[in-house]
Amino acid sequence: DKLMRFKALLKICSYFVLLNALATYSQNVLADITTSNITFTEAVNAVKEKNYQHAVNLFEIQANAAQHDAQYNLALLLKSGKGRPQNYQQALIWAWCAYLGGIEPAEKLSEEIRELLPDDALKSAREQVEIMLKDRIDTGDRPALMHLALFHQELAEKPDFEEAYVWYSIASAFLLDGSILARNEAEESVDVKSIVKLQVRANDIFDRLSVIK
Numbered sequence: 001d002k003l004m005r006f007k008a009l010l011k012i013c014s015y016f017v018l019l020n021a022l023a024t025y026s027q028n029v030l031a032d033i034t035t036s037n038i039t040f041t042e043a044v045n046a047v048k049e050k051n052y053q054h055a056v057n058l059f060e061i062q063a064n065a066a067q068h069d070a071q072y073n074l075a076l077l078l079k080s081g082k083g084r085p086q087n088y089q090q091a092l093i094w095a096w097c098a099y100l101g102g103i104e105p106a107e108k109l110s111e112e113i114r115e116l117l118p119d120d121a122l123k124s125a126r127e128q129v130e131i132m133l134k135d136r137i138d139t140g141d142r143p144a145l146m147h148l149a150l151f152h153q154e155l156a157e158k159p160d161f162e163e164a165y166v167w168y169s170i171a172s173a174f175l176l177d178g179s180i181l182a183r184n185e186a187e188e189s190v191d192v193k194s195i196v197k198l199q200v201r202a203n204d205i206f207d208r209l210s211v212i213k
Contacts, residue, residue, distance in 0.1 A: 034065035052083030068101030145171035161189035
């Protein structure tokens with residue numbers, strides 16, 4: 001009886017180990033799809049073959065994982081209406097995200113798309129980009145701190161150097177490249193009367209984010 005119970009227990013344990021392995025494998029595959037060069041290359045080849053719908057689907061998967069080159073390519077396709085009906089607002093959102101992520105041609109693309117949209121659509125696009133960046137920050141995506149600071153500095157309806165200073169300050173506390181210089185430059189445009197309040201806020205946010213791994 002003891003031997004049979006032991007074998008049954010061993011079988012159950014093996015079953016749970018298998019389930020855990022399958023779950024881990026699925027997570028790894030998903031991570032590979034969202035960030036791998038293989039997926040990006042497949043999307044590029046789909047464009048070359050004029051299979052635009054497949055390209056849009058792949059670029060969108062990677063764009064949502066903050067792959068900035070994919071964001072730029074997705075913006076191009078949405079602007080031109082290839083693979084999906086034209087959507088200038090979504091194209092602008094992805095072009096802005098790509099620009100914040102360091103894709104230089106995205107600056108010109110976003111300027112072109114801006115000219116095609118009314119003010120209310122621009123406002124909505126800005127709000128959505130800000131939400132996306134804050135969501136990334138809340139999941140521990142440190143580079144998004146710099147992107148949010150740059151958003152307030154350059155893409156907000158009016159440059160908001162106070163917000164930029166807050167987020168650059170947090171980024172510099174996490175030792176992100178270029179953050180200290182950017183923080184100091186933003187501080188030059190901030191009223192000295194606001195510095196203490198902004199620094200307190202930056203510290204509060206930093207404390208919250210520090211527990212996120």
